[in-house]
Amino acid sequence: MTNPTACLLIIGNEVLSGRTRDANLQFLATRLGAIGMPLREVRVIPDVRETIIATVNEVRAKFDHVFTTGGIGPTHDDITSECVAEAFGVPWEPHPEAWARMERQYKPGEFNAARQRMATMPRGAALIDNPISTAPGFTIGNVHVMAGVPRIMQAMFDALEPSLPTGTPVQSRAVHALRLQEGRIAEGLAAIQARFPALDIGSYPYYRPEGNGVALVAKGTDPAALAAAQQAIAALVRGIGLEPVEGEPV
Amino acid sequence: MTNPTACLLIIGNEVLSGRTRDANLQFLATRLGAIGMPLREVRVIPDVRETIIATVNEVRAKFDHVFTTGGIGPTHDDITSECVAEAFGVPWEPHPEAWARMERQYKPGEFNAARQRMATMPRGAALIDNPISTAPGFTIGNVHVMAGVPRIMQAMFDALEPSLPTGTPVQSRAVHALRLQEGRIAEGLAAIQARFPALDIGSYPYYRPEGNGVALVAKGTDPAALAAAQQAIAALVRGIGLEPVEGEPV
Known part of the structure; x- marks a missing residue:
């Protein structure tokens, strides 16, 4: 039996500039090896629309599963979700369940346009639970979109893991x-x-x-x-x- | 003036498996930003011949400068140097100056075939000094090949830096x-x-x-x-x- 393969995309200017030291690669490498889906490539790319879209499309064709970290917050530089929609050629639209979860956690008037972007996802996305800070990640096709903050990413991976295919542990x-x-x-x-x-x-x-x-x-x-x-x-x-x-x- | 761009290739199964936590990305990102040659992409790839050759050729066409770390030691999994030669389509052959430096540091009989591989380089390579452990890195075209051990990589970058083009510091x-x-x-x-x-x-x-x-x-x-x-x-x-x-x- 051949093990399924994984690729990690680390999305964020802050890693490429040296501001932030990535802490997600080693965690995911270890956990993916343990379920028999070895990590075969990692790319660190900037918050640039064309680069994210092209890279997502390249690696989702090349590897069995793609994990992304970073770029799903509420600020202008958080463009991963809309770029993944574009890569899959599907609309980027409010996800009713994500929207409901997030609306519940804010006081009236505080679920503003920026926060609503975190509940906007590619059509057909399946949520990845976020027990730390509510705003979910999501899976579309073979691409799993997760937060960049290590504590949140790790909780999301814990939630996602049972639904992943497994191979023979490395x-x-x-x-x-x-x-x-x-x-x-x-x-x-x-x-x-x-x-x-x-x-x-x-x-x-x-x-x-x-x-x-x-x-x-x-x-x-x-x-x-x-x-x-x-x-x-x-x-x-x-x-x-x-x-x-x-x-x-x- | 547009700053020159840089790409980093981290070559090694040990990073992809989670055994080793990379410590070179953040160092190089910071130093390259400081000389105005911002890091635009990083790839972590395995010790697989075809992958190394294809990736080197892709990124050396796409970025102004490419830095590689890892895979230049004496063991069978150290294949970066021969793959870079293959990528450039030049012979992989003993480099006289590298050979002389290394031969000097070993006792008679100890500069064996495995160690001689570290003095074997793509034709036309210019040495990058290694003040820590002698075995040099090298530059060919716009590709700079360095060790994976952080202490050695950092010393090599110190040696290489004065010869790099610079831009406006970030x-x-x-x-x-x-x-x-x-x-x-x-x-x-x-x-x-x-x-x-x-x-x-x-x-x-x-x-x-x-x-x-x-x-x-x-x-x-x-x-x-x-x-x-x-x-x-x-x-x-x-x-x-x-x-x-x-x-x-x-």
């Missing part, structure tokens, strides 16, 4: 060793990768006060292959006279 | 206010954005133990417009009875 097995240098085991590691073509075997140097070393990580969906690869990697490290430690460095 | 002016809600000032903020079309005005809610609020940020290259926009934003906040504070929340 698991990882790691070995690390202090004083290991990549150049000493590169050849042996390539041979192990060749023995386990269905796994992704990566080598990641670390630099810590306790000492430098390398973590060798196998990722994949086959637990038996993962266990065998981990053993082979540990033997490789032992073979050059170092002590392999199971797991990632803490 | 500056920012911010106003924030506790208890501000985006929906209350969205309309007025849109009007300010319309008055200053050359600026990017953004609205960013924050959630902190001291209280929630919103930061309103103007970015652009014209100091007079930035100062005027900041004043207008402060007046907008004052107009709804809240106290605007200059700058970003700390």
Whole structure:
């Protein structure tokens, strides 16, 4: 069985300018891997209408599922929702259930035009609940539109997750060793990768006060292959006279 | 004068799997903004040959400069350098100066085949110095190939920066206010954005133990417009009875 694939679009000038450090990529990468829908690409794009529309259309054709974060608030730079409508070629119109939920939370007169934009969605959108601040995200086709604020995005993903298709979870097995240098085991590691073509075997140097070393990580969906690869990697490290430690460095 | 544009390619399965939290985007976004070469797009892509080649060719045509991080170490998953050669249609071959620098740092017999790959580059590459761990990055055409380890990438960027073209620095002016809600000032903020079309005005809610609020940020290259926009934003906040504070929340 082949796992479904995912792409993440991070929409917002504030990430591209360095003002805001993205915190959504790692969360979604981890959670999507755990349900067997590995993240295959991420794009960070600005709040520019043509760029959002073109990118949404490109990646929704290329990946099984697309997740977007950012650009669904009430201000002028929040244009994700209308751009997704345009990308799908459907009207952008008030969503009755979203409208009702939002109207309920404001005092009379406070559900103004700017806030009403947050209840305006592509026709056919299915809501993604927002238990933190009410204004929902939505799914249309294979595109899941979520908030950019990490706490809200995470709550939306929790709400969305049960409706997503799943694959075989991507698991990882790691070995690390202090004083290991990549150049000493590169050849042996390539041979192990060749023995386990269905796994992704990566080598990641670390630099810590306790000492430098390398973590060798196998990722994949086959637990038996993962266990065998981990053993082979540990033997490789032992073979050059170092002590392999199971797991990632803490 | 139009500023040159930049694109960042983050190459590595470890970022897409969530194992590693990227730390290079924010550094490069900030530094590139400061020299007036704003970052316009970021892509995170896996260590897959065809994906790297196609993406490099797409973005080097679309942006003035492309920066890559990751995939230039000695292990089998480090394939950025050979893929960039393939993208440019040039041979991937030993670079004499890189080779000499690396050979010098190893004991006899230790500059093995894996390490020699780090001195193998697209024909015509110009070295980017690596004062941390010797193995250089390189520039070919408008593509700058750097390490993924943040400490090394940062040192490489320091070395590369003087040779980059510059534009007008992108500056920012911010106003924030506790208890501000985006929906209350969205309309007025849109009007300010319309008055200053050359600026990017953004609205960013924050959630902190001291209280929630919103930061309103103007970015652009014209100091007079930035100062005027900041004043207008402060007046907008004052107009709804809240106290605007200059700058970003700390």
